[in-house]
Amino acid sequence: MKLHWSPRSxxxxxxxxxxHELGIADRIETVxxxxxxxxxxxxxxxxxxxxxxxxxxxxxxxxxxxxxxxCEYLDDLAGGSLFPRAGAAxxxxxxLHSLGQGLIDLLIYWRNERDKPAERQTQALLDSYAIKxxxxxxxxxxxxxxxxxxPFAICHIAIGVALSYLDFRFTHLxxxxxxxxxxxxxxxxxxxxxxxATEIVDA
Ligand SMILES: N[C@@H](CCC(=O)N[C@@H](CS)C(=O)NCC(=O)O)C(=O)O
Numbered sequence: 001m002k003l004h005w006s007p008r009s010x011x012x013x014x015x016x017x018x019x020h021e022l023g024i025a026d027r028i029e030t031v032x033x034x035x036x037x038x039x040x041x042x043x044x045x046x047x048x049x050x051x052x053x054x055x056x057x058x059x060x061x062x063x064x065x066x067x068x069x070x071c072e073y074l075d076d077l078a079g080g081s082l083f084p085r086a087g088a089a090x091x092x093x094x095x096l097h098s099l100g101q102g103l104i105d106l107l108i109y110w111r112n113e114r115d116k117p118a119e120r121q122t123q124a125l126l127d128s129y130a131i132k133x134x135x136x137x138x139x140x141x142x143x144x145x146x147x148x149x150x151p152f153a154i155c156h157i158a159i160g161v162a163l164s165y166l167d168f169r170f171t172h173l174x175x176x177x178x179x180x181x182x183x184x185x186x187x188x189x190x191x192x193x194x195x196x197a198t199e200i201v202d203a
Contacts, residue, residue: 100158
């Protein structure tokens, strides 16, 4: 299996954490693929017309994206339990995943806006991202006990990766302050071997 990959992408990191948790990381050949919102990657377009990573190409040439779809495929392939198969547990895990994934999306948009020259920034967007991020972090603090109790699943990966991405790109944001339960849960998450094997780096 070939994975269009980058060491900087939190979405790619979700896939690689899942692969490590499932014990099948060695079956994935990572191919460094550079993507930018303003520059479609011509090499990637035949596999993914959206020019986004992660994109997984199977040996038979079929292609899977985005990160949620790839993670569920890997879980199915390995006979894992990152995705409850049915019932209330499945909807809860997927909804919690959406919260983590939504936080990642928000942080990416926020960073894009923040890194523009000051005269091109839209203050209303910056304010909105800050409010939504705080509200999401407060919600996650109230959910920390549930995260701890629930069997490790795709929602833990998405939420944990979002928090780690905060540490990577928003070092000035003291998200742990006033959120001791979330901070403690995240410290345990970061100690997992799958996290150590997938450090996010600016390379
Ligand atoms: N919803 C997608 C998001 C993937 C995504 O936006 N990846 C970024 C890299 S961090 C990307 O490919 N950006 C290039 C672009 O948007 O053109 C997923 O979960 O895989």
